[in-house]
Amino acid sequence: MFKKNMLRHAILACSGASVVVMAGGVQAEELNVVSWGGAYSMSQQKAYHEPWMEKTGDEIVNIDRSGNALAGLRSQFEAGNVTWDLVDMLPADAMIACAEGLLEPIDHDEMLADAPDGTPPSEDFIEGSLSECFIPQIVYSNIxxxxxxxxxxxxxxxxxxxxxxIENYPGKRALIRKPINNLEWALVADGVEPEEVYDVLRTEEGVDRAFAKLDTIKDEVIWWEEGSQPPQLLADQEVAFGSAYNGRIFNAMVSEDQPFEIIWDAQVFELDGWVVPAGKLDKVEDYLYWATDTQRLADQAKYISYGPARESSNELVSTHAETGIEMEEHMPTYEDNFRTAIPKDDPFWADHNDELTQRFDAWLAQ
Structure with missing residues (x-):
């Protein structure tokens, strides 16, 4: 452990060097990192990957497979050939992969950096965000x-x-072709308080109520399956409203000057973060220590409007790297945006996703 900590301190302190000579003659590594692609992977590239490669000489290869990360990990382990070194994954999938033995357990306080004031990771990351095999990076929202x-x-x-x-705000709506988010929003639109949504959805009557509300706009909906679709549909004015990931809409607003506004009411927020495939911890632990520290998570917010998962990072969030606009008010966690936020209930969806998806697909076919 002493050797590992010494190495980490050497890496983090060596800001002027392009390559770190690692203890014990360890050579530069090629790290295969799985993520989501698009603006999100770009934000990781700028905040984490490029500075790390400059410091260490490591080569980081981006693989855009997070959308099917769980299936990909299962396939690699079944084949006995695990080529992914670090994977960006949603918490619900991380819980499943961890239970199946596909991931390394993480001792967060032992393996991750303290906050600058010495607060341990277990107290600095958003409460409840750490799990046995999961390290959160960002808070993003479905809006x-x-x-x-x-x-x-x-x-x-x-x-x-x-x-x-529909009467007062006519036009087509673009919604994700899944029950998730749509059922939550339907209930809120029907008068359910955001904090009571999952209590209601756990009842048969609540599910019926959500689908009944969706019936009122069904004929005006264009269903999307890829995250790139809503901004394009909105830009082309094929729809008046579009559900989307807040970072995609922010990017369209500030980088493409699109005339969009986000409705933060009842945003469904969730976490995204890192998992380590079983057997890969020794290879990635130093990079992981670096990429999840306070400064790196704050730096990512320069490139995309996702809130950092560490409390100590929030005060370091500054301006957008390209436009110079203040980023704080564009974050899902900004106070005014967060008033009616709904935390995605991962255990609920892990338990009920299959049955609700079957019902949703049958409802669409009606």
Whole structure:
């Protein structure tokens, strides 16, 4: 452990060097890192990967497979040929993969960096975000956005209830072709308080109520399956509203100057983070220590509007790297945006996803 800590301190302190000579003659590594692609992988590349490669001489290879990470890990372990070294994964999938023995358990306080004031990781990461095999990086949100040019300036929508109001806010809606998020929003639009959504969804009557509310807009919905679709549909004015990942909409607003606004009401927020395939910990532990420290998570927020998963990172969030705009008010965790936020209930969806997906698909076919 002493040797490992000494190495970590040497790496983190060596900001002027392009390559670190590692203890014991360890040579530079090629790390295969699985993530989501697009603007999100770019934010990781800028905040974590490029500085690490400059410091160590390691080569980081980006693999855009996080959308099917669990299936990919299962396949590699079944074949006895695990080529992925570090994987960006959602918490629910991480729970499953961990239970199946596909991932390394993480001793968070032993393996990760303390906050600058000495607060241990177990107290610095968002409460409840750490799990046996999972290290969160960001908080992102599933939101609904709209094209401001499709509504009068003095009557712009601002709530989930408005999304379900076809009469006063006409136009097509683009929604993800899954029950998740749609059922939560349907209940909120029908009068359920955000903090009570999952209690209601756990009842047969609550599920019926959600589908009944979705019935009221079904004929006006275009269903999407890829994250790139909602911004394009909104830009082309094929839809007035679109559910989307908040980072995708932010990128379209600031980098492409699209006339979009986010409705933060009832945002469904969730975490995203790292898992280590079983047998790969020795190879990636120093990079993991670096990529999850306070500064690196704050740096990522320069490139995408996802909130850092460490409390100590929030005060370091500054401006967007390209446009110079202040990033704080664009974060899901910004106070005004977070007032009616719904934390995604991963255990609920792990237990009920199959049955609700079957019902959702049958409902679509009606």
């Amino acid at each position: 609904v956005a709209y094209n401001t040019e499709m509504f009068p300036e003095d009557d712009q929508p601002d709530s989930i209830e408005d999304v379900f109001d």
